[in-house]
Amino acid sequence: MDRLIVFGGTTEGRELCQKCLEQLNNVVIHVFVATEQGKEVLPKDGKLVVHTGRLTSMEMADIIGTLSPDMVVDATHPYATEVTENIVKACALSNAKYVRLLREKADIKKGFIAEDPLKVVKLVNRSRGNVLLTTGSKDLPAYTGIYNFKERVYARILPDTNNINWAINMGYAKDHIIAEEGPFSYERNVEEIKKYNIKYLITKESGKAGGFDEKQRACKDANCVLIVIPRPEEDGYSATEVWEMVQEEYTKKTIHIIGVGMGNPKNMTVEAVEAVEDCQVLIGANRLVDAVNKGRKDIYYEYKAEKIKEFIDTTDYQHYGIIFSGDVCLFSGATVLLDLLDGYKVKVIQGISSVAYLASRIGVPWAGCRVVSAHGRNVDIVREVAENEGIFVLTGGNVKQICQTLTENGLGMVKICAGEKLSYPREKITAGYVKDFVSKEFDPITVLYMCNENYGISTEFGLSDDMFFRGEIPMTKSEVRSVILSKMQLRNSDIVYDIGSGTGSVTVECGRLAPKGMVYSVECNEDAFELTGKNIEHFELKNVRQILGRGKEVVADLPKPDSVFIGGSKGELEDVMEQIINKGVNIRFVVSAITLETLTNTLMFMKTKGFKNTEVVQVSVSKGNFVGNSTMMTAQNPIFIVSGDWEE
Known part of the structure; x- marks a missing residue:
């Protein structure tokens, strides 16, 4: 059932509740009133829940949070400013929709305006004559300042024992307390004005719903001075507008x-x-x-x-x-x-969740565990298991494939639990080692938990050249690759271009360093493209997309990158870089150059375009070769590495 909260046992609040009960289905109305008297005048209905008593803003927020209403209507008295402030604060704390229902303003035709009770006191003390207070019990202390108030003042308040005793304790005469509950008709007001010889009737601008018109007419006809305390200015909606808002929300x-x-x-x-x-x-x-x-x-x-x-x-x-x-x-x-x-x-x-359920069944506190899904998603399961002590995996019926991949990558001795048909009568939980699960059959609805006691986050880059398929395609050597990757400054979820992938060694390293990102590996040589693909498959990278073609022909269709490495551009370096910088700002560029011409073109382009943090490094690597009992150093070609940031 939908829920609506209404604060206030006012006439407007009661009328709104009655309309809701008559015209809205599937809505439970929770009404909050301050007194038992407010409760008694509300409609009696199973879909109307009445709460009695005064609440702080924090108490209101707790209740609103528990009930989760679609709307909170503040239909409290116009002068109950403190209550309204509490409701507004409570709705803000609980992120609830707040609507203020405003009482229709009174048409004051004749009388005095006094902004507050103290000004009322000053006004009536200018002359003699009896005073009828119809402003409620809250402001009674202020009116004790009226000259000879025990003799002159009559207080009309609700017939509540606490209110009556409170008034008596302040010095109001017992026979001057009119304990009655409204609404008060024109005739009743005239009767009391004459009965108690009232010269001044004090009222708030309570509007039509508060009986203001009846008081005003009575004062005019009974020759009594009307003194009005105006209501505070506030924003809100009329009763008609609020009803329209409620209808729209709940239908x-x-x-x-x-x-x-x-x-x-x-x-x-x-x-x-x-x-x-x-x-x-x-x-x-x-x-x-x-x-x-x-x-x-x-x-x-x-x-x-x-x-x-x-x-x-x-x-x-x-x-x-x-x-x-x-x-x-x-x-x-x-x-x-x-x-x-x-x-x-x-x-x-x-x-x-099945994760929380399995954790409770096997006694594992899962708050510190990694949770991944291999159901219709690309996930580097080897990396995830290798880098986390505890990991839950939501599978899509591919348990055997997951375990096969882990076993082939040296993780076969990781402890594992598989939960099948969790919560059902045929629930089954199997424990063992990853390698043992390769030959088992599992239900499609299976959740895995793995505990890798030898876990560790890998920050390794500059992989050994021997780890790659090489063929006849020149490879960016491990030492040079390490400098390139350090200059690229890759983050976990970066979008990366590797233009001129060659063997794919840089592509592979980028894919490992940005597991939550995407690497676009561009190569126009078909043999090199095929070799890159073999290395991507060998390292089981799911976050790499290969593209066969020249850099300037394919980058236009790619998303804006965070980092770009250009290892080969077929003489089209400036065209490629121009297209990339047109995609946006905050892009890191790293270019490797063997020739002085490529170095010069790169530096000139970056200088002309206004790149920031431009840097050029020359890397000269010599590797030792064993000749008999001696070690001979063999120099490799020097490489220029240029880096810079395209920023705003």
Whole structure:
């Protein structure tokens, strides 16, 4: 059920509640009033929950957070400024939608205006005559300043024992206390003015709902002076406008994104169960919908986000329930759907994730563990397992493939637990070593936990040349590659270009250093392109895209990079760099040059365009060769490495 919170037992608040009960379905109204008297005048209905008592802003925030209403309407008295301040603060703390319902202003035709009780006191002390206070009990202390107040002042207050005793303790005469509850008619006001020989009637600008018109007419006809305390200025909406806002909020389509855990209804949260009950139609995969439906709801079997959106757009249900397994914020299809549902009222109800469930079943505190998904996603599983002591893996039925890859890369002795059909009667948890799982069969719905006691984050670069397939294509040697990579200053999620990939040694190293980014490896020589592909496959990199072609012909279609390495450009260096800098700013460039001409062209381009932090380094490497019992140093060609930043 949707929830609406209304603060205030005022006439406007009561009328709003009555309209909601009569015209809105599936809405529970929580009304907050200060006194039992306020509670008694409210409608009696099962969908109206009344809360009595005064609250602090923090208490309000806690309640609003617990109830999670779609809207909070402040229908409190215009002069209850402190209460309004608390409601505004509470809504801000709990991120709730706040709407102020303003009472219609009074039409003051004749009388005096006094901004506050102290000015009222000064006004009535100028002459003699009895005074009728109709401003409530809160300001009674201020009116004790009226000359001879015990004899002159009559206080009309609510028939509450505490209020009456409080007034008596302040010195008000017991027979001058009119303990009555409104509304007060014109006739009743005239009667009291005459009965107590009232010369001054003090009232707040309470508007039509507060009986102001009846007081004003009574004063005029009974020859009594009306003194009005004007209401504070504030922003808000009329009763009609608020009702229109409530109607719009509570009659538009509501989409419930419901996480139901692993699939067994026993693992659903109470909130998820209630959400399913409130929905008119359930949407999702057969297994999940059938598990929670029990034949009572309309159903639409679908898990593709675009088709779900189309169904919602073209049908007339008010409450839709879209069922997802596990935690809807953890590698869930709900993420894509949420983007598509912009403009609808969407409520997200969390479920228990299979990761948390498996962790509890095997007694592992998962707060410090890495969580990755290999279900329809590219993940460098070797790197992830190698660099983390504890890791959970959401699989897509590819457990054997994952374990095979890990075993081939020296991680076969990592401890592993596999949870199959978690939460179901046929739940199965198997423990062992990764290498033992290569020959086993597993259910498609399987979650893995691995504990790598020998984990460690690898910052290695400058891999040995012997680790690469080389062929006849010249390779950027390990030592030179190390300098290039240090100049590239790669980050975890960078977009990288390697233009002129050659054997792919720089491509591979970039892919390893930016595992959450993407490397675009460009090569126009078919043999070199094929060799790069072999090395990418050898290192099992999922974040590299190969492109066959010349640099200036292909970079136009690529996304803006964070870092660019140009190792070969077929004499088109300036054209390639020009296209790249046109994509945007904050791009790091590193260029390797063997010839002085390439070096000169690079430096001139960077200087002309205004690159920052330009630097040129010459690297001369000699490697030792063993000749008998001696070591002979063999010099390699010197390399110029130019780096610079294209910035704003």
